[in-house]
Amino acid sequence: xxxxxxxxxxxxxxxxxxxxxxxxxxxxxxxxxxxxxxxxxxxxxxxxxxxxxxxxxxxxxxxxxxxxxxxxxxxxxxxxxxxxxxxxxxxxxxxxxxxxxxxxxxxxxxxxxxxxxxxxxxxxxxxxxxxxxxxxxxxxxxxxxxxxxxxxxxxxxxxxxxxxxxxxxxxxxxxxxxxxxxxxxxxxxxxxxxxxxxxxxxxx
Numbered sequence: 001x002x003x004x005x006x007x008x009x010x011x012x013x014x015x016x017x018x019x020x021x022x023x024x025x026x027x028x029x030x031x032x033x034x035x036x037x038x039x040x041x042x043x044x045x046x047x048x049x050x051x052x053x054x055x056x057x058x059x060x061x062x063x064x065x066x067x068x069x070x071x072x073x074x075x076x077x078x079x080x081x082x083x084x085x086x087x088x089x090x091x092x093x094x095x096x097x098x099x100x101x102x103x104x105x106x107x108x109x110x111x112x113x114x115x116x117x118x119x120x121x122x123x124x125x126x127x128x129x130x131x132x133x134x135x136x137x138x139x140x141x142x143x144x145x146x147x148x149x150x151x152x153x154x155x156x157x158x159x160x161x162x163x164x165x166x167x168x169x170x171x172x173x174x175x176x177x178x179x180x181x182x183x184x185x186x187x188x189x190x191x192x193x194x195x196x197x198x199x200x201x202x203x204x
Contacts, residue, residue, distance in 0.1 A: 001142055005149070007084075007196030008135040012154045014188055015129050016161020021050060025120060026166050032113070036170055042117055043166045047159045050124035054132065054158075055151045061133055062140025062147040069141040084197030087134050092190035129158070131189045135196075 025046060029039040068079070132154055139146040 001146060003196050003199040004135055004138050004142065004146065005153075007192055007199075008132060008139075008150045008153060009157070010192050011129075011132050011135065011189065012157040013161070014192070015131065015154075016158050017165065019165070021124060021127065022047075022162045022166050023169075026169055028116065028120070029170070032116070036167070039166060039170055040163060042120065043162055044159070045117070046120045046124040047162045049121045050128065051155045051159055053125045054128040055155060057128055058133055058136030058151060058154075059147070061137040062144075065137040065140030065142075066144070078201070081197040081201035083137065084134050084193045087131075088190040088193030088195075088197065090190070091131065091193065092187055129154075131193070134193065 022043060025043050026039065028034075029042070034042070132150075135150055136147065139150045
């Protein structure tokens with residue numbers, strides 16, 4: 001159980017830092033000359049939309065995990081850790097194929113403010129964090145309480161992280177090579193998934 005919590009925490013933190021979701025919001029806010037207050041409101045709304053879709057899928061997978069636990073005795077011992085390891089290798093392979101999912105801010109520019117915000121919210125809703133979903137599956141197989149904990153932890157960290165990074169970047173307090181961080185996210189994510197799967201298998 002500890003491996004699931006730690007793995008979920010690391011993925012949530014990584015997801016909050018990676019700029020592929022919140023950086024387009026910041027770029028558009030600067031282009032449209034939005035004040036910080038409006039930028040933060042739009043970030044919050046878009047972030048909530050993103051969290052809702054991610055958690056909704058996660059809860060469904062959690063119930064699936066609970067059902068599998070009841071019907072497959074070895075699910076949490078063998079099957080679930082194997083899913084994590086396989087997903088880890090998948091995300092690493094996607095990195096080397098240069099498949100990176102992000103919001104295309106170019107397609108969002110040139111729209112009215114209401115359509116722009118609506119497009120951002122819809123784009124965030126339609127791009128849930130698939131990296132965390134395997135942890136919902138495992139958590140559901142353990143207990144409903146663990147599933148709730150993972151969902152709450154992910155929501156708070158992801159939304160809070162987006163708001164913090166947008167605020168700091170808007171004010172110019174932080175300057176990082178965001179492209180390099182986003183580019184290597186697949187390797188980092190994959191490594192966390194594989195490590196969690198191995199720990200769950202040998203210690204679980």
